Amino acid sequence: MATQQGNNTVGTYKAKTHLCELLEKVEAGEEMTITKHGAPVVKLVPVTKDASPEERVAAIAADSEARLWSILTRIEGQGPHSRGRS
Numbered sequence: 671m672a673t674q675q676g677n678n679t680v681g682t683y684k685a686k687t688h689l690c691e692l693l694e695k696v697e698a699g700e701e702m703t704i705t706k707h708g709a710p711v712v713k714l715v716p717v718t719k720d721a722s723p724e725e726r727v728a729a730i731a732a733d734s735e736a737r738l739w740s741i742l743t744r745i746e747g748q749g750p751h752s753r754g755r756s
Contacts, residue, residue, distance in 0.1 A: 679703045682711070711740055
């Protein structure tokens with residue numbers, strides 16, 4: 671699977687079509703970033719078996735923040751200015 675911008679970034683379409691390969695790389699210790707239209711959306715990191723509760727909470731918070739930014743970006747993209755109206 672070819673990735674963009676180095677070996678750790680891949681677009682959403684390629685991530686979807688090559689998910690098994692992507693997960694194998696993450697399981698092997700690599701961190702991967704999935705982009706949508708060139709903008710980073712999700713970062714996949716290997717789970718450590720001995721992660722502390724604080725690290726787990728931080729990972730959940732980071733995921734929630736990424737989802738929130740994705741939603742806000744979509745909302746902003748649907749405003750009247752994005753359609754050429756003022």
